[in-house]
Amino acid sequence: xxSLPHRVDVIVAGARCAxxxxxxxxxxxxxxxxxxxPAQPGTDTLSTHxxxxxxxxxxANWGLLDAIWATGxxxxxxxxxxxxxxxxxxxxxxxxxxxxxxxxxxxALDPVLQDGAREAGAELVFGHSVQGLLRxxxxxxxxxxxxxRERNVVExxxxxxxxxxxxxxxxxxxxxxxKLVAGAHSACSIFGYVDGRSPDGYHWYYxxxxxxGIIPTNGGACIFxxxxxxxxxxxxxxxxEAAYLDLLAKASPDLAAEVEESGAPxxxxxxxxxxxYPRESVGDGWALVGDAGFFRDPITAHGITDALREAELxxxxxxxxxxxxxxxxxxxxxxxxxxxxxxxxxxxxxxxTLSEVKAQHRDLNGEMNSLLETIExxxxxxxxxxxxxxxxx
Numbered sequence: 112x113x114s115l116p117h118r119v120d121v122i123v124a125g126a127r128c129a130x131x132x133x134x135x136x137x138x139x140x141x142x143x144x145x146x147x148x149p150a151q152p153g154t155d156t157l158s159t160h161x162x163x164x165x166x167x168x169x170x171a172n173w174g175l176l177d178a179i180w181a182t183g184x185x186x187x188x189x190x191x192x193x194x195x196x197x198x199x200x201x202x203x204x205x206x207x208x209x210x211x212x213x214x215x216x217x218x219a220l221d222p223v224l225q226d227g228a229r230e231a232g233a234e235l236v237f238g239h240s241v242q243g244l245l246r247x248x249x250x251x252x253x254x255x256x257x258x259x260r261e262r263n264v265v266e267x268x269x270x271x272x273x274x275x276x277x278x279x280x281x282x283x284x285x286x287x288x289x290k291l292v293a294g295a296h297s298a299c300s301i302f303g304y305v306d307g308r309s310p311d312g313y314h315w316y317y318x319x320x321x322x323x324g325i326i327p328t329n330g331g332a333c334i335f336x337x338x339x340x341x342x343x344x345x346x347x348x349x350x351x352e353a354a355y356l357d358l359l360a361k362a363s364p365d366l367a368a369e370v371e372e373s374g375a376p377x378x379x380x381x382x383x384x385x386x387x388y389p390r391e392s393v394g395d396g397w398a399l400v401g402d403a404g405f406f407r408d409p410i411t412a413h414g415i416t417d418a419l420r421e422a423e424l425x426x427x428x429x430x431x432x433x434x435x436x437x438x439x440x441x442x443x444x445x446x447x448x449x450x451x452x453x454x455x456x457x458x459x460x461x462x463x464t465l466s467e468v469k470a471q472h473r474d475l476n477g478e479m480n481s482l483l484e485t486i487e488x489x490x491x492x493x494x495x496x497x498x499x500x501x502x503x504x
Contacts, residue, residue, distance in 0.1 A: 113236060115257060115265050119145045121429075122255045122269045123233075124241040124282050127156065127217070129401025129418035130275030131224035131235075135173070136426035138231035145267065146233055147257055149240040152225065153218055157302060157382055159335065159412040160214035160328050161313065165483045166416040167209045169423060175227050182219035185327045186211035189312035192472065193363060194465040203312075212313070216329045220415070244272060244285045244397070252286065252396030271429065272397045275422075280403035283390055288399060290388040291445065294456040297384035298410045299343035301336045301355045303376030308332040314366075315412075317468050320461045321361035322410055334370060336362065337410050339461040340384035351379045382409065387452050387459075393441045400425050405448055407455035411475060417448070420486060447485065450478040 121137055123130045126148035134144045162170075170176040180186075188211050192199045203212055215223075225235055243256030245266055254268040274282025282288075310332055314325040320342065326333040336358035346354050359367035370376075385406065392404040401418040404425075421444065427433030428440040435443050454475050458468060 113239070113259065115236065115239075115267060116143075116145060116234070117265075118268045119143045119234075120269065121145070121271045121273060122147070122241070122257075122267060123273045123275055124148075124255070124280075125275035125277065125401070125403070126150075126152075126225055126228075126235055126237065127221050127275070127277075127401075128224055128415050129403075129422050130273070131221065131228045132173075132419055132422035133273060133275060133400050133426055134233040134235075135224065135228040135231045136423060137429060138228060138233040140426070140430040140432070142430075144228070144233040145269075146228060146235045147239040147241060148235070148237050149260075150237065152235075152237050153222060156217050157380055158217045159300075159324070159409050159414065160216060160220075160326050160333055161412040161415070162213055162215070163413060163416040163479065164203075164206070164209055164212065165479075165486045166419045167212065168207050168486055169419050171208055173227065175223055178223045178226070179213060179215055179220065182215050182223070182329060184213045184215040184219060184329045185309065187213060187312050187327055191312060191314050192469075193314065193316040194469055195318060197465070214313075214326045214328045214333070219329050241272070241274075241276070241281055241285075244282070246396075250395065252394070270396070273425075274397070274399045274403040275401045276403055278385060278402045278406050280390075280399060282397065283399055283403050286394055286397045286399075288391040288394070288397075290390050292452075293388050294386035294408070294452065294459070296408075296456050296460040297340045297386045298337050298408050298459040298461065299340045299381060299384045300409055301351065301358065301379055301381045303334050303355065303370075303379045304328075304331055305334060305370070305373070305376055306331040316363040316366060317465060318362040321358045322458075322461075323359050323362035323366060324412065325366070326412070334359075334366075334376070337461075339459070342461070343381070343383065351381060355379055384408070384459075387456055389445055389448060389452065391441065392444060393437055398425060398429070398437070398440075405444070405452070407448070407452050408459040410458050411451075411455050413451070413455075413479075417451075420482065424485060447482065451475070451482070454478060 120142040245254035387407040389405040
């Protein structure tokens with residue numbers, strides 16, 4: 112087994128965007144941080160890739176945005192919503208040093224954040240995972256049992272164990288963290304990649320019980336198709352490609368024809384869906400961040416932006432550098448994400464009309480406006496979000 116420290120300040124389970132960002136920020140505060148992840152470095156994962164403005168503001172503040180652009184992910188200067196035959200293009204205006212959005216592949220984004228964590232002094236160990244929690248006589252979590260792929264284990268003492276290990280978080284399970292609320296709906300998303308395609312920005316399509324998107328990323332584009340999990344379960348026997356093309360056609364016949372003519376992506380991957388939730392995310396000696404702490408359906412493509420925001424706000428609470436404390440973080444997080452969770456759940460129902468989903472996007476913009484204020488001063492963004500909300504009226 113790789114030699115691991117027997118004592119650190121913080122153990123983070125999970126080295127993707129939420130875990131690596133949290134580790135970096137805590138290490139920059141002088142904490143000794145150990146990050147463990149069962150995957151190997153540079154591996155891919157299901158993702159919508161899209162980074163919203165607040166995520167780029169954070170990456171710039173952290174000194175990592177230049178490294179993101181250096182990956183070759185294309186600059187995104189427009190986002191276009193297609194409601195049936197109605198098209199609403201929105202230009203990305205310069206603000207806070209950000210004049211374009213970006214949607215890097217996870218094989219590009221995650222290593223940038225991981226390198227940032229290492230440069231801050233965190234230790235990252237791959238092929239290892241948290242398999243148990245240590246507790247002191249009072250029952251407080253006091254460290255973790257870490258295992259490698261050969262099931263060799265070591266006990267590591269820590270003041271705090273953070274689960275950044277996704278929707279099926281082992282740390283959440285071991286800590287007994289309950290889901291506080293469960294959404295009523297879930298959506299299936301099928302992801303495919305087209306090499307060399309260079310669309311002119313984000314495109315989001317909404318049709319009869321379906322939604323699709325084109326997301327420019329490294330080397331081409333991610334084209335996804337989404338619908339209710341119930342529809343997918345009823346049609347999955349017809350095959351992944353048939354379901355994918357059917358959903359594209361429901362959202363945009365033109366997009367489906369283009370994809371079918373050029374050949375459907377050779378490798379399709381599906382997320383079958385899970386209702387959104389917030390979990391208990393803070394306890395004695397443990398915390399959760401990213402999808403481990405709260406999850407909302409990927410149909411709104413805000414997951415990475417959420418993860419980076421909560422990584423920063425949780426890190427501030429742990430380090431005592433903001434208004435929040437670790438004791439108050441969860442209540443503030445729950446209030447912060449309540450609206451987003453509710454809107455995502457409504458969109459994931461896929462029982463809306465086009466006018467209704469347009470109204471839900473207007474509500475989504477209002478929530479994004481509020482969340483952006485937690486990262487950026489309100490006066491820096493009011494004008495742009497006011498323009499976006501007006502566009503949907």
